[in-house]
Amino acid sequence: MWFSLQPTLTAVNSSKHWTKYLDEMIEFSDDRNYFIIDQVERMMRERWRIIRCTTKYGWLVAYYQGSKISQERMKILINLANKIGQRNCEVAVARIRKLSYGIHPNQIPIVAEAILNEIYTILILKQRREFRWEMKRLIPKPPTVFTISNDIF
Numbered sequence: 001m002w003f004s005l006q007p008t009l010t011a012v013n014s015s016k017h018w019t020k021y022l023d024e025m026i027e028f029s030d031d032r033n034y035f036i037i038d039q040v041e042r043m044m045r046e047r048w049r050i051i052r053c054t055t056k057y058g059w060l061v062a063y064y065q066g067s068k069i070s071q072e073r074m075k076i077l078i079n080l081a082n083k084i085g086q087r088n089c090e091v092a093v094a095r096i097r098k099l100s101y102g103i104h105p106n107q108i109p110i111v112a113e114a115i116l117n118e119i120y121t122i123l124i125l126k127q128r129r130e131f132r133w134e135m136k137r138l139i140p141k142p143p144t145v146f147t148i149s150n151d152i153f
Contacts, residue, residue: 036081037074039093040112044069047105073109080116088119 051058069077081089095115100108 034078035086036077036089036093036112036116037069040069040077040096040109043097043100044105044108047100047103047108051105068106069109073113076113077109077116080113080120084116084119084123088123092116092119 081092084092092112092115096108096112099111099115103111
């Protein structure tokens with residue numbers, strides 16, 4: 001039986017065009033739930049593209065790996081994105097992009113989760129601090145010598 005390598009080469013060439021097509025046609029959903037997922041998947045595809053182009057057998061690994069985020073991690077990222085809001089998601093994406101430059105593409109969702117957790121923790125601490133400040137302002141205090149009152153005049 002005779003086998004040809006032509007379909008394999010065609011599959012590899014078509015995968016290049018397919019990933020290029022995916023990079024160009026990525027949809028930015030208006031819903032902030034999927035904004036973070038789209039961005040993380042895009043970063044993973046960029047890293048796989050770099051691996052494919054710069055290593056000897058990177059094209060083979062990139063062809064079989066692709067960008068995959070587990071359903072559990074995807075739910076976690078979506079929940080954290082909901083909690084921190086759209087503006088903070090954009091800040092988080094910039095930080096994820098900066099940190100994900102030198103890491104393996106499969107580690108990008110883990111980095112994204114850590115950064116979103118950090119931003120969420122900062123927001124909670126900031127809200128608590130503001131709440132405490134409001135509570136201090138609302139606590140009734142007895143009048144002091146320096147309290148100006150209409151009763152004096």
